[in-house]
Amino acid sequence: MNAVKTIFLKELMVEFRSKQMINSYFILSLMIITSFRFAFSVIDFSLTQLASPILWITFFFGGMFSLSPIYKREIEQGTREGLLLAPISPSSIYLGKFLANLLVISCLELFTLLIFFVFFPVDTPDLLALLTLVAIGTIGIVALGNIISAISSNLAQSEVMLPVLLVPVLLFTVIMSSVSATSNVFAGAHLLDVMQEIKFILAFDVVFLAVGYLLIDYILED
Amino acid sequence: MTLKNNIASLILGIAVISILISIYLALVYTPSHETMGDVQRIFYFHVASAWISYLAFGVTFVAGLLYLKSKDLKWDTVAYGSAEVGIIFCTLAIITGSLWGKAAWGVFWRWEDIKLFITLVLWLVFIAYLALRANAKSRISKANLSAVFGIIGFICVPLSFAANRIWQQYHPTVIATSRGSLQASMAFALVVAVFAFTFLYAYLLLTRVGIEKMRETIEEIKQLIGGQNV
Amino acid sequence: MSDLIYLYGAYTIVWAGVFFYILKLHIAQRKLENEIKMLREILNGKKSKKNL
Numbered sequence: 220m221n222a223v224k225t226i227f228l229k230e231l232m233v234e235f236r237s238k239q240m241i242n243s244y245f246i247l248s249l250m251i252i253t254s255f256r257f258a259f260s261v262i263d264f265s266l267t268q269l270a271s272p273i274l275w276i277t278f279f280f281g282g283m284f285s286l287s288p289i290y291k292r293e294i295e296q297g298t299r300e301g302l303l304l305a306p307i308s309p310s311s312i313y314l315g316k317f318l319a320n321l322l323v324i325s326c327l328e329l330f331t332l333l334i335f336f337v338f339f340p341v342d343t344p345d346l347l348a349l350l351t352l353v354a355i356g357t358i359g360i361v362a363l364g365n366i367i368s369a370i371s372s373n374l375a376q377s378e379v380m381l382p383v384l385l386v387p388v389l390l391f392t393v394i395m396s397s398v399s400a401t402s403n404v405f406a407g408a409h410l411l412d413v414m415q416e417i418k419f420i421l422a423f424d425v426v427f428l429a430v431g432y433l434l435i436d437y438i439l440e441d
Numbered sequence: 442m443t444l445k446n447n448i449a450s451l452i453l454g455i456a457v458i459s460i461l462i463s464i465y466l467a468l469v470y471t472p473s474h475e476t477m478g479d480v481q482r483i484f485y486f487h488v489a490s491a492w493i494s495y496l497a498f499g500v501t502f503v504a505g506l507l508y509l510k511s512k513d514l515k516w517d518t519v520a521y522g523s524a525e526v527g528i529i530f531c532t533l534a535i536i537t538g539s540l541w542g543k544a545a546w547g548v549f550w551r552w553e554d555i556k557l558f559i560t561l562v563l564w565l566v567f568i569a570y571l572a573l574r575a576n577a578k579s580r581i582s583k584a585n586l587s588a589v590f591g592i593i594g595f596i597c598v599p600l601s602f603a604a605n606r607i608w609q610q611y612h613p614t615v616i617a618t619s620r621g622s623l624q625a626s627m628a629f630a631l632v633v634a635v636f637a638f639t640f641l642y643a644y645l646l647l648t649r650v651g652i653e654k655m656r657e658t659i660e661e662i663k664q665l666i667g668g669q670n671v
Numbered sequence: 672m673s674d675l676i677y678l679y680g681a682y683t684i685v686w687a688g689v690f691f692y693i694l695k696l697h698i699a700q701r702k703l704e705n706e707i708k709m710l711r712e713i714l715n716g717k718k719s720k721k722n723l
Contacts, residue, residue, distance in 0.1 A: 275633065305491035370586045373464055374576040383572050384590060391558075392597050422600060428591055437585045482679040490685065531687050537681040544677045613694045641689065648696045656705040662710040666717065 222307040226315025230289070239292075240285040241327065247284055248331040251277045251402050263310060270341045277331060278353070278360065282324055286364035287381050288370035288371060289316055295311070313435040321361045328353060338381045341405050347411040352400050355420045358395030362427035369438045375408055392423045402433035445651070452644045459637035463489075466630035480544040483537055484630050489638040490534035491560065497527030501570075502595035505588035517584035520591060522649035524567050526642060531564045542631065542643060559602050559611060559639075566594035 250349055255273045294297040302312065323392075332353065343349050364385065371381040400416035467485040474481035496636065504520035507513075539549040551557060573590055575584030 310488065313644070326666075339446050366589070370573070370590060373578065373582055374573065375578060375588060376576050380573065380576055384569050387562055387569055387596055388597055391562045395601070419600070419603070426596060426600065427593075430589075434509070434589045434592065437589055440585065465718050471672040472713050478674065483678055487681070529688065529692050533685050535712065536684050540681045540684075544674045645692065645696070648693075648700065652696065652699050652703060653708060655700070659703065659706055661712060662714055666710065666714055 222311035223315045223318070226307065226312050227319045230316055230319030231322070233292075237404060238391065239288055240320075240323060244281045244285045244324070244327045245330070247329075248281045248302050249281060249334060250330070252338050267404065267405045269334075270339045271398050273339065274332075274401065275337055275356070275398045276326060276374070277335065278328060278356065279390065279394055281327065281331065282306050282357070282360040282364055283382060283385055285324060285327070285367045286320060286361065287371070287378065288302070289320060290367075290369045292379060294372060295420055302440065305386055308397070309436040309439045310432050312439070313369075313431050317361055317431070318367050320365065322359065324361055325357055328357060342407075343405060344407050345404060345409045348404045348408070349401065351410060351417065352397055352404065352420070355417065355424060356397040358391055358424045359397075360389065360422060361429055362424060362431055363389050363393070366427070366431045367410065369435060373438070394425075395419055396420050396423070445647075449644060452640055452647065456637060456640035456644050459633060459640060463630065463634040463637045466633055471626050472624065481543070483541045483544075486638075487534060487537040487541055489634040490530045491535060491538045492635050492639045493642045494527045494531035494534055494560070494563070495531060497523045497646075498567060498595055500646070501527065501567070501591045505591040508584060508588045508593075514580070514584055518653045519590065519646070519652050520582070520588065522544040522646050522653060524591070526566050526649060528564065528571070528643045529568070529645075530642070531560065535560060541604060546602065555602065562601065563594075563598060566597075567591075572595065581666075599608075618643050644658060657670050 241385070255269075255276075258268065303309075351427070367381060367385045367388070371377040371384060374380045396416050396419050400413040403413050403416075415418060442611045463485065467482050471482070500523040501520045504516045504523065508516035508520060535557075538560075542551065542557075543549050570587060570591055574583055574587050578584060
Protein backbone atom coordinates (compact mmCIF):
# COMPACT_ATOMS: atom_id res chain seq x y z
CA MET A 220 0.00 0.00 0.00
CA ASN A 221 2.90 2.29 0.78
CA ALA A 222 4.40 1.60 -2.63
CA VAL A 223 1.13 2.50 -4.32
CA LYS A 224 1.07 5.78 -2.41
CA THR A 225 4.65 6.57 -3.41
CA ILE A 226 3.92 6.01 -7.09
CA PHE A 227 0.67 7.96 -6.76
CA LEU A 228 2.42 11.01 -5.33
CA LYS A 229 5.30 10.72 -7.78
CA GLU A 230 2.90 10.61 -10.74
CA LEU A 231 1.00 13.65 -9.51
CA MET A 232 4.24 15.55 -8.98
CA VAL A 233 5.54 14.70 -12.46
CA GLU A 234 2.19 15.70 -13.91
CA PHE A 235 1.96 19.04 -12.20
CA ARG A 236 5.56 19.85 -12.99
CA SER A 237 5.27 19.17 -16.71
CA LYS A 238 1.52 19.80 -17.16
CA GLN A 239 1.84 17.64 -20.27
CA MET A 240 -1.46 15.87 -19.73
CA ILE A 241 -3.41 18.84 -18.42
CA ASN A 242 -2.57 21.09 -21.34
CA SER A 243 -3.22 18.55 -24.05
CA TYR A 244 -6.48 17.52 -22.43
CA PHE A 245 -7.84 21.06 -22.28
CA ILE A 246 -6.92 21.97 -25.82
CA LEU A 247 -8.15 18.69 -27.23
CA SER A 248 -11.53 18.65 -25.48
CA LEU A 249 -12.16 22.27 -26.40
CA MET A 250 -11.34 21.49 -30.04
CA ILE A 251 -13.56 18.43 -30.17
CA ILE A 252 -16.55 20.09 -28.55
CA THR A 253 -16.35 23.25 -30.66
CA SER A 254 -15.86 21.32 -33.88
CA PHE A 255 -18.94 19.22 -33.15
CA ARG A 256 -20.84 22.39 -32.34
CA PHE A 257 -19.81 23.92 -35.68
CA ALA A 258 -20.65 20.74 -37.53
CA PHE A 259 -24.14 20.63 -36.09
CA SER A 260 -24.80 24.33 -36.54
CA VAL A 261 -25.31 23.79 -40.26
CA ILE A 262 -27.69 20.82 -40.04
CA ASP A 263 -30.83 20.16 -38.09
CA PHE A 264 -30.26 17.89 -35.14
CA SER A 265 -31.79 16.86 -31.88
CA LEU A 266 -29.68 18.08 -29.01
CA THR A 267 -30.64 15.39 -26.54
CA GLN A 268 -29.90 12.58 -28.96
CA LEU A 269 -26.48 13.72 -30.07
CA ALA A 270 -25.23 15.18 -26.82
CA SER A 271 -24.36 11.89 -25.17
CA PRO A 272 -22.16 10.43 -27.95
CA ILE A 273 -20.39 13.78 -28.34
CA LEU A 274 -19.68 13.95 -24.63
CA TRP A 275 -18.24 10.43 -24.53
CA ILE A 276 -16.23 10.86 -27.71
CA THR A 277 -14.64 13.89 -26.07
CA PHE A 278 -13.89 11.92 -22.90
CA PHE A 279 -12.57 9.02 -24.93
CA PHE A 280 -10.13 11.02 -27.03
CA GLY A 281 -9.14 13.26 -24.16
CA GLY A 282 -8.43 10.24 -21.99
CA MET A 283 -6.59 8.41 -24.72
CA PHE A 284 -4.19 11.19 -25.63
CA SER A 285 -3.49 12.20 -22.08
CA LEU A 286 -2.75 8.60 -21.09
CA SER A 287 -0.38 8.01 -23.98
CA PRO A 288 2.77 9.50 -22.38
CA ILE A 289 2.47 7.97 -18.91
CA TYR A 290 4.65 4.93 -19.61
CA LYS A 291 6.44 6.35 -22.60
CA ARG A 292 7.99 9.20 -20.65
CA GLU A 293 9.54 6.70 -18.22
CA ILE A 294 11.40 5.22 -21.18
CA GLU A 295 12.27 8.54 -22.78
CA GLN A 296 13.57 10.09 -19.59
CA GLY A 297 15.41 6.94 -18.58
CA THR A 298 13.50 6.53 -15.32
CA ARG A 299 12.10 3.16 -16.32
CA GLU A 300 15.07 1.11 -15.17
CA GLY A 301 15.10 2.87 -11.83
CA LEU A 302 11.40 2.29 -11.40
CA LEU A 303 11.72 -1.41 -12.17
CA LEU A 304 14.80 -1.86 -9.99
CA ALA A 305 13.14 -0.20 -7.02
CA PRO A 306 11.55 -2.61 -4.54
CA ILE A 307 8.09 -1.89 -5.93
CA SER A 308 5.96 -4.53 -7.56
CA PRO A 309 4.68 -3.80 -11.10
CA SER A 310 1.14 -4.18 -9.78
CA SER A 311 1.75 -1.30 -7.36
CA ILE A 312 3.14 0.79 -10.21
CA TYR A 313 -0.04 0.09 -12.13
CA LEU A 314 -2.34 0.92 -9.23
CA GLY A 315 -0.42 4.06 -8.32
CA LYS A 316 -0.47 5.32 -11.88
CA PHE A 317 -4.13 4.38 -12.19
CA LEU A 318 -5.16 6.33 -9.08
CA ALA A 319 -3.09 9.40 -9.97
CA ASN A 320 -4.42 9.54 -13.51
CA LEU A 321 -7.95 8.87 -12.34
CA LEU A 322 -7.74 11.90 -10.08
CA VAL A 323 -6.25 14.19 -12.71
CA ILE A 324 -8.53 13.07 -15.52
CA SER A 325 -11.66 13.25 -13.35
CA CYS A 326 -10.90 16.87 -12.50
CA LEU A 327 -10.25 17.63 -16.17
CA GLU A 328 -13.50 15.95 -17.13
CA LEU A 329 -15.46 18.14 -14.73
CA PHE A 330 -14.11 21.22 -16.52
CA THR A 331 -14.85 19.59 -19.87
CA LEU A 332 -18.39 18.98 -18.68
CA LEU A 333 -18.78 22.71 -17.95
CA ILE A 334 -17.54 23.64 -21.44
CA PHE A 335 -19.83 20.99 -22.84
CA PHE A 336 -22.91 22.43 -21.15
CA VAL A 337 -22.06 25.88 -22.47
CA PHE A 338 -21.97 24.61 -26.06
CA PHE A 339 -24.71 22.00 -25.74
CA PRO A 340 -27.32 23.17 -23.26
CA VAL A 341 -29.20 19.92 -22.56
CA ASP A 342 -31.60 19.38 -19.69
CA THR A 343 -30.27 17.08 -17.06
CA PRO A 344 -33.02 16.37 -14.54
CA ASP A 345 -30.81 14.00 -12.56
CA LEU A 346 -27.34 15.51 -12.34
CA LEU A 347 -26.25 12.88 -9.82
CA ALA A 348 -26.91 10.11 -12.36
CA LEU A 349 -24.78 11.92 -14.95
CA LEU A 350 -21.93 12.41 -12.51
CA THR A 351 -22.10 8.75 -11.43
CA LEU A 352 -21.92 7.63 -15.04
CA VAL A 353 -19.00 9.94 -15.74
CA ALA A 354 -17.19 8.67 -12.66
CA ILE A 355 -17.53 4.96 -13.37
CA GLY A 356 -16.97 5.43 -17.10
CA THR A 357 -13.75 7.26 -16.33
CA ILE A 358 -12.55 4.41 -14.13
CA GLY A 359 -12.92 2.12 -17.14
CA ILE A 360 -11.17 4.53 -19.51
CA VAL A 361 -8.23 5.04 -17.16
CA ALA A 362 -7.93 1.38 -16.12
CA LEU A 363 -7.79 0.09 -19.68
CA GLY A 364 -5.97 3.15 -21.04
CA ASN A 365 -3.20 2.50 -18.53
CA ILE A 366 -2.69 -1.09 -19.72
CA ILE A 367 -2.78 -0.20 -23.41
CA SER A 368 -0.49 2.76 -22.84
CA ALA A 369 2.01 0.41 -21.19
CA ILE A 370 1.71 -2.03 -24.10
CA SER A 371 2.09 0.59 -26.80
CA SER A 372 5.04 2.25 -25.07
CA ASN A 373 7.01 -0.91 -25.85
CA LEU A 374 6.05 -0.91 -29.53
CA ALA A 375 7.41 0.78 -32.62
CA GLN A 376 5.09 3.57 -33.84
CA SER A 377 3.56 3.80 -30.38
CA GLU A 378 1.51 6.91 -31.24
CA VAL A 379 -0.38 5.02 -33.93
CA MET A 380 -0.61 1.77 -32.01
CA LEU A 381 -2.29 3.29 -28.96
CA PRO A 382 -5.57 4.17 -30.73
CA VAL A 383 -5.39 1.02 -32.87
CA LEU A 384 -5.31 -1.14 -29.75
CA LEU A 385 -7.55 0.98 -27.55
CA VAL A 386 -10.45 1.73 -29.89
CA PRO A 387 -11.81 -1.78 -30.49
CA VAL A 388 -11.62 -2.78 -26.86
CA LEU A 389 -12.66 0.41 -25.07
CA LEU A 390 -15.18 1.84 -27.52
CA PHE A 391 -17.33 -1.25 -27.63
CA THR A 392 -17.35 -1.92 -23.92
CA VAL A 393 -17.33 0.99 -21.49
CA ILE A 394 -17.99 3.82 -23.95
CA MET A 395 -20.87 2.02 -25.63
CA SER A 396 -22.72 1.32 -22.38
CA SER A 397 -21.99 4.81 -21.05
CA VAL A 398 -23.33 6.45 -24.19
CA SER A 399 -26.53 4.44 -24.00
CA ALA A 400 -27.03 5.21 -20.30
CA THR A 401 -26.18 8.91 -20.69
CA SER A 402 -28.65 9.31 -23.56
CA ASN A 403 -31.32 7.99 -21.24
CA VAL A 404 -30.26 10.41 -18.53
CA PHE A 405 -30.42 13.35 -20.96
CA ALA A 406 -33.85 12.11 -22.01
CA GLY A 407 -35.02 12.30 -18.41
CA ALA A 408 -34.11 8.98 -16.81
CA HIS A 409 -33.04 8.83 -13.19
CA LEU A 410 -30.23 6.96 -11.50
CA LEU A 411 -32.37 3.93 -10.74
CA ASP A 412 -33.53 3.68 -14.36
CA VAL A 413 -30.00 3.17 -15.67
CA MET A 414 -28.95 0.71 -12.97
CA GLN A 415 -28.53 -2.09 -15.48
CA GLU A 416 -26.05 -0.17 -17.61
CA ILE A 417 -24.23 0.96 -14.47
CA LYS A 418 -23.81 -2.66 -13.40
CA PHE A 419 -22.26 -3.55 -16.73
CA ILE A 420 -19.91 -0.57 -16.73
CA LEU A 421 -18.82 -1.54 -13.23
CA ALA A 422 -18.25 -5.11 -14.42
CA PHE A 423 -15.98 -3.79 -17.19
CA ASP A 424 -14.15 -1.63 -14.67
CA VAL A 425 -13.51 -4.62 -12.44
CA VAL A 426 -12.32 -6.75 -15.39
CA PHE A 427 -9.93 -4.08 -16.66
CA LEU A 428 -8.52 -3.37 -13.22
CA ALA A 429 -8.06 -7.07 -12.48
CA VAL A 430 -6.35 -7.71 -15.82
CA GLY A 431 -4.10 -4.70 -15.36
CA TYR A 432 -3.22 -5.65 -11.81
CA LEU A 433 -2.45 -9.27 -12.69
CA LEU A 434 -0.78 -8.89 -16.08
CA ILE A 435 1.13 -5.58 -15.92
CA ASP A 436 4.11 -7.64 -14.76
CA TYR A 437 4.41 -9.25 -18.22
CA ILE A 438 4.06 -5.92 -20.01
CA LEU A 439 6.77 -4.11 -18.09
CA GLU A 440 9.37 -6.89 -18.05
CA ASP A 441 12.15 -7.31 -20.69
CA MET B 442 8.74 -34.64 -38.77
CA THR B 443 7.24 -37.38 -40.91
CA LEU B 444 4.80 -38.38 -38.17
CA LYS B 445 3.63 -34.80 -37.99
CA ASN B 446 3.25 -34.69 -41.75
CA ASN B 447 1.19 -37.86 -41.60
CA ILE B 448 -1.10 -36.42 -38.96
CA ALA B 449 -1.51 -33.26 -41.03
CA SER B 450 -2.35 -35.28 -44.14
CA LEU B 451 -4.82 -37.37 -42.17
CA ILE B 452 -6.56 -34.27 -40.86
CA LEU B 453 -6.59 -32.74 -44.32
CA GLY B 454 -8.09 -35.97 -45.68
CA ILE B 455 -10.88 -35.98 -43.10
CA ALA B 456 -11.50 -32.28 -43.75
CA VAL B 457 -11.71 -32.70 -47.54
CA ILE B 458 -14.04 -35.72 -47.35
CA SER B 459 -16.33 -34.13 -44.78
CA ILE B 460 -16.38 -30.86 -46.71
CA LEU B 461 -17.50 -32.71 -49.84
CA ILE B 462 -20.19 -34.50 -47.83
CA SER B 463 -21.34 -31.28 -46.22
CA ILE B 464 -21.55 -29.49 -49.57
CA TYR B 465 -23.73 -32.33 -50.81
CA LEU B 466 -25.89 -32.14 -47.69
CA ALA B 467 -26.18 -28.36 -47.84
CA LEU B 468 -27.01 -28.12 -51.55
CA VAL B 469 -28.89 -31.32 -52.35
CA TYR B 470 -29.98 -33.30 -49.32
CA THR B 471 -31.70 -30.56 -47.32
CA PRO B 472 -35.07 -29.17 -48.45
CA SER B 473 -35.31 -25.50 -49.34
CA HIS B 474 -36.44 -23.20 -46.61
CA GLU B 475 -40.18 -22.54 -46.45
CA THR B 476 -39.94 -18.78 -46.50
CA MET B 477 -36.48 -18.03 -47.77
CA GLY B 478 -36.07 -20.65 -50.45
CA ASP B 479 -32.66 -21.76 -51.65
CA VAL B 480 -30.77 -18.71 -50.44
CA GLN B 481 -31.05 -20.12 -46.96
CA ARG B 482 -28.37 -22.64 -47.96
CA ILE B 483 -25.77 -19.93 -47.32
CA PHE B 484 -26.50 -20.46 -43.67
CA TYR B 485 -24.65 -23.79 -43.23
CA PHE B 486 -21.23 -22.46 -44.11
CA HIS B 487 -21.91 -19.07 -42.61
CA VAL B 488 -22.55 -20.60 -39.20
CA ALA B 489 -19.59 -22.95 -39.62
CA SER B 490 -17.23 -20.04 -40.43
CA ALA B 491 -18.52 -17.99 -37.52
CA TRP B 492 -18.10 -20.95 -35.18
CA ILE B 493 -14.53 -21.52 -36.37
CA SER B 494 -13.62 -17.88 -35.90
CA TYR B 495 -14.88 -17.93 -32.30
CA LEU B 496 -13.04 -21.22 -31.71
CA ALA B 497 -9.84 -19.83 -33.22
CA PHE B 498 -9.93 -16.65 -31.12
CA GLY B 499 -10.69 -18.78 -28.09
CA VAL B 500 -7.59 -20.85 -28.85
CA THR B 501 -5.57 -17.62 -29.10
CA PHE B 502 -6.87 -16.62 -25.67
CA VAL B 503 -6.06 -19.98 -24.05
CA ALA B 504 -2.66 -20.22 -25.75
CA GLY B 505 -1.90 -16.68 -24.52
CA LEU B 506 -2.68 -17.73 -20.96
CA LEU B 507 -0.58 -20.88 -21.32
CA TYR B 508 2.30 -18.83 -22.71
CA LEU B 509 2.22 -16.36 -19.83
CA LYS B 510 2.15 -19.27 -17.40
CA SER B 511 4.89 -21.40 -18.96
CA LYS B 512 6.91 -18.79 -20.91
CA ASP B 513 7.18 -21.37 -23.67
CA LEU B 514 7.30 -19.61 -27.05
CA LYS B 515 5.59 -22.63 -28.62
CA TRP B 516 2.28 -21.39 -27.17
CA ASP B 517 2.86 -17.94 -28.57
CA THR B 518 3.28 -19.41 -32.04
CA VAL B 519 0.02 -21.33 -31.62
CA ALA B 520 -1.76 -18.15 -30.47
CA TYR B 521 -0.47 -16.25 -33.49
CA GLY B 522 -1.36 -18.94 -36.01
CA SER B 523 -4.83 -19.33 -34.56
CA ALA B 524 -5.45 -15.57 -34.66
CA GLU B 525 -4.55 -15.42 -38.32
CA VAL B 526 -6.75 -18.39 -39.27
CA GLY B 527 -9.51 -16.89 -37.10
CA ILE B 528 -9.39 -13.62 -39.02
CA ILE B 529 -9.75 -15.48 -42.33
CA PHE B 530 -12.85 -17.30 -41.11
CA CYS B 531 -14.24 -14.23 -39.39
CA THR B 532 -13.96 -12.35 -42.70
CA LEU B 533 -15.74 -15.18 -44.49
CA ALA B 534 -18.47 -15.22 -41.84
CA ILE B 535 -19.01 -11.47 -42.12
CA ILE B 536 -19.17 -11.56 -45.93
CA THR B 537 -21.51 -14.56 -46.13
CA GLY B 538 -23.58 -13.12 -43.31
CA SER B 539 -24.14 -9.85 -45.09
CA LEU B 540 -25.01 -11.65 -48.34
CA TRP B 541 -27.53 -13.66 -46.36
CA GLY B 542 -28.80 -10.43 -44.79
CA LYS B 543 -29.24 -8.81 -48.18
CA ALA B 544 -31.40 -11.73 -49.26
CA ALA B 545 -33.34 -12.04 -46.03
CA TRP B 546 -33.65 -8.47 -44.79
CA GLY B 547 -32.96 -6.50 -47.97
CA VAL B 548 -29.89 -4.82 -46.45
CA PHE B 549 -26.29 -5.96 -46.17
CA TRP B 550 -25.78 -4.92 -42.60
CA ARG B 551 -27.86 -4.10 -39.55
CA TRP B 552 -26.00 -1.97 -37.06
CA GLU B 553 -28.64 -2.62 -34.45
CA ASP B 554 -27.95 -6.34 -34.44
CA ILE B 555 -25.65 -7.34 -31.64
CA LYS B 556 -24.32 -10.59 -33.13
CA LEU B 557 -23.17 -8.86 -36.28
CA PHE B 558 -21.72 -6.08 -34.26
CA ILE B 559 -19.79 -8.25 -31.83
CA THR B 560 -18.35 -10.28 -34.69
CA LEU B 561 -17.13 -7.09 -36.33
CA VAL B 562 -15.60 -5.96 -33.04
CA LEU B 563 -13.81 -9.30 -32.64
CA TRP B 564 -12.48 -8.91 -36.17
CA LEU B 565 -11.16 -5.42 -35.32
CA VAL B 566 -9.63 -6.64 -32.05
CA PHE B 567 -7.65 -9.35 -33.79
CA ILE B 568 -6.63 -7.06 -36.66
CA ALA B 569 -5.21 -4.86 -33.88
CA TYR B 570 -3.57 -7.98 -32.42
CA LEU B 571 -1.72 -8.60 -35.70
CA ALA B 572 -0.76 -4.92 -35.90
CA LEU B 573 0.66 -5.16 -32.40
CA ARG B 574 2.78 -8.16 -33.34
CA ALA B 575 4.04 -6.40 -36.45
CA ASN B 576 5.27 -3.48 -34.36
CA ALA B 577 6.88 -5.37 -31.47
CA LYS B 578 10.57 -4.75 -30.90
CA SER B 579 11.75 -8.20 -29.80
CA ARG B 580 10.54 -11.78 -29.93
CA ILE B 581 9.89 -11.94 -26.19
CA SER B 582 8.14 -8.62 -26.01
CA LYS B 583 6.04 -9.60 -29.02
CA ALA B 584 4.92 -12.74 -27.21
CA ASN B 585 4.26 -11.01 -23.87
CA LEU B 586 2.39 -8.00 -25.19
CA SER B 587 0.28 -9.89 -27.69
CA ALA B 588 -0.69 -12.49 -25.08
CA VAL B 589 -1.92 -9.76 -22.73
CA PHE B 590 -3.79 -7.99 -25.50
CA GLY B 591 -5.38 -11.19 -26.79
CA ILE B 592 -6.60 -11.98 -23.28
CA ILE B 593 -8.14 -8.52 -22.79
CA GLY B 594 -9.75 -8.57 -26.22
CA PHE B 595 -11.32 -11.97 -25.82
CA ILE B 596 -12.47 -11.48 -22.22
CA CYS B 597 -14.52 -8.44 -23.21
CA VAL B 598 -16.59 -10.24 -25.81
CA PRO B 599 -19.07 -12.21 -23.67
CA LEU B 600 -19.51 -9.24 -21.34
CA SER B 601 -20.03 -6.87 -24.20
CA PHE B 602 -22.53 -9.30 -25.66
CA ALA B 603 -24.49 -9.45 -22.42
CA ALA B 604 -24.33 -5.68 -21.95
CA ASN B 605 -25.88 -4.99 -25.31
CA ARG B 606 -28.50 -7.71 -25.05
CA ILE B 607 -31.03 -4.98 -24.38
CA TRP B 608 -30.96 -4.04 -28.04
CA GLN B 609 -33.38 -5.50 -30.43
CA GLN B 610 -32.32 -8.71 -32.12
CA TYR B 611 -32.80 -9.50 -35.77
CA HIS B 612 -30.27 -12.27 -36.02
CA PRO B 613 -31.93 -15.68 -36.06
CA THR B 614 -31.13 -17.69 -32.98
CA VAL B 615 -30.00 -21.09 -34.11
CA ILE B 616 -29.57 -22.95 -30.89
CA ALA B 617 -32.01 -23.25 -27.99
CA THR B 618 -35.36 -22.86 -29.63
CA SER B 619 -38.08 -24.84 -27.96
CA ARG B 620 -40.24 -25.02 -31.07
CA GLY B 621 -37.33 -26.10 -33.21
CA SER B 622 -37.47 -23.82 -36.24
CA LEU B 623 -34.75 -25.93 -37.79
CA GLN B 624 -35.72 -29.17 -39.48
CA ALA B 625 -33.86 -32.30 -38.50
CA SER B 626 -32.17 -32.68 -41.90
CA MET B 627 -31.03 -29.05 -41.78
CA ALA B 628 -29.64 -29.49 -38.30
CA PHE B 629 -27.76 -32.58 -39.48
CA ALA B 630 -26.28 -30.69 -42.46
CA LEU B 631 -25.21 -27.91 -40.11
CA VAL B 632 -23.51 -30.32 -37.73
CA VAL B 633 -21.60 -31.91 -40.61
CA ALA B 634 -20.55 -28.48 -41.91
CA VAL B 635 -19.28 -27.47 -38.49
CA PHE B 636 -17.45 -30.79 -38.14
CA ALA B 637 -15.84 -30.34 -41.56
CA PHE B 638 -14.72 -26.79 -40.79
CA THR B 639 -13.31 -27.83 -37.44
CA PHE B 640 -10.99 -30.26 -39.19
CA LEU B 641 -10.17 -27.68 -41.83
CA TYR B 642 -9.26 -25.30 -39.00
CA ALA B 643 -7.08 -27.93 -37.33
CA TYR B 644 -5.23 -28.49 -40.60
CA LEU B 645 -4.73 -24.79 -41.27
CA LEU B 646 -3.54 -24.19 -37.72
CA LEU B 647 -1.03 -27.07 -37.91
CA THR B 648 0.31 -25.79 -41.22
CA ARG B 649 0.50 -22.19 -40.05
CA VAL B 650 2.33 -23.16 -36.86
CA GLY B 651 4.65 -25.38 -38.91
CA ILE B 652 5.55 -22.43 -41.13
CA GLU B 653 6.29 -20.25 -38.13
CA LYS B 654 8.53 -23.03 -36.70
CA MET B 655 10.40 -23.27 -39.99
CA ARG B 656 11.04 -19.53 -39.90
CA GLU B 657 12.51 -19.93 -36.43
CA THR B 658 14.68 -22.85 -37.60
CA ILE B 659 16.01 -20.68 -40.41
CA GLU B 660 16.91 -17.95 -37.94
CA GLU B 661 18.74 -20.52 -35.81
CA ILE B 662 20.71 -21.93 -38.74
CA LYS B 663 21.59 -18.44 -39.90
CA GLN B 664 22.96 -17.69 -36.46
CA LEU B 665 24.96 -20.92 -36.52
CA ILE B 666 26.47 -19.99 -39.88
CA GLY B 667 27.20 -16.46 -38.68
CA GLY B 668 28.73 -17.85 -35.49
CA GLN B 669 31.18 -20.02 -37.44
CA ASN B 670 32.31 -17.08 -39.50
CA VAL B 671 33.64 -15.32 -36.45
CA MET C 672 -35.06 -16.18 -57.93
CA SER C 673 -32.67 -13.28 -58.37
CA ASP C 674 -31.79 -13.93 -54.75
CA LEU C 675 -29.81 -16.97 -55.86
CA ILE C 676 -26.96 -14.71 -56.89
CA TYR C 677 -26.25 -14.20 -53.19
CA LEU C 678 -26.08 -17.96 -52.73
CA TYR C 679 -23.59 -18.31 -55.58
CA GLY C 680 -21.66 -15.32 -54.30
CA ALA C 681 -21.41 -16.69 -50.79
CA TYR C 682 -20.28 -20.16 -51.87
CA THR C 683 -17.74 -18.75 -54.31
CA ILE C 684 -16.26 -16.46 -51.69
CA VAL C 685 -16.05 -19.13 -49.00
CA TRP C 686 -14.38 -21.76 -51.15
CA ALA C 687 -12.16 -19.35 -53.06
CA GLY C 688 -11.08 -17.83 -49.75
CA VAL C 689 -10.24 -21.19 -48.20
CA PHE C 690 -8.51 -22.36 -51.36
CA PHE C 691 -6.31 -19.31 -51.72
CA TYR C 692 -5.35 -19.35 -48.07
CA ILE C 693 -4.29 -23.00 -48.31
CA LEU C 694 -2.41 -22.20 -51.52
CA LYS C 695 -0.64 -19.30 -49.84
CA LEU C 696 0.36 -21.49 -46.90
CA HIS C 697 1.68 -24.20 -49.21
CA ILE C 698 3.75 -21.77 -51.27
CA ALA C 699 5.23 -20.35 -48.08
CA GLN C 700 5.93 -23.86 -46.81
CA ARG C 701 7.73 -24.89 -50.03
CA LYS C 702 9.83 -21.76 -50.03
CA LEU C 703 10.89 -22.21 -46.42
CA GLU C 704 11.65 -25.90 -46.92
CA ASN C 705 13.98 -25.03 -49.81
CA GLU C 706 15.60 -22.28 -47.80
CA ILE C 707 16.24 -24.63 -44.88
CA LYS C 708 17.74 -27.21 -47.25
CA MET C 709 20.02 -24.60 -48.77
CA LEU C 710 21.12 -23.27 -45.40
CA ARG C 711 21.80 -26.80 -44.10
CA GLU C 712 24.06 -27.41 -47.10
CA ILE C 713 25.97 -24.21 -46.46
CA LEU C 714 26.32 -25.19 -42.82
CA ASN C 715 27.56 -28.70 -43.67
CA GLY C 716 29.92 -27.29 -46.29
CA LYS C 717 31.47 -25.02 -43.73
CA LYS C 718 31.84 -27.83 -41.23
CA SER C 719 33.65 -30.05 -43.71
CA LYS C 720 35.93 -27.18 -44.70
CA LYS C 721 36.81 -26.69 -41.07
CA ASN C 722 37.66 -30.36 -40.71
CA LEU C 723 40.07 -30.27 -43.65
